[in-house]
Amino acid sequence: VTDLSGRETISRVTGGMKVKADRDESSPYAAMLAAQDVAVKCKELGINALHIKLRATGGNKTKTPGPGAQSALRALARTGIKIGRIE
Structure with a gap:
């Protein structure tokens, strides 16, 4: 999670930080789990709405987001955070 300009990082959580097995x-x-953790940190800071940018690996690899993108979006929506744009 960054501010609107993308310069300042507010929260950074990965799947590897949440589970034990590689x-x-x-x-x-x-x-x-990562999306729920981000939502908790955002609510602590008073952030109640997000614009979401999804990205894939790109380059010679796949250009579509992976299987975790949809579940992360659902988890954010369930926590009550308003979702503006999804890019």
Whole structure:
């Protein structure tokens, strides 16, 4: 999570920070846990709305977001944070 200009980082959480097993780092479950943690930090700081930018690996690899993107979006929506744009 950054400010609107993208310069200042407010919160940074990855799937690997949330699960123990290496094979679960890119799973939808890890993405859901990371999104819930981001939502808690945002609410503590008084942030109640987000614009979301999804990105994939790109380059020679896939250009579509992975399996965790949808579960992360759902987890953010369930916490009550308003979602503005999804890019």
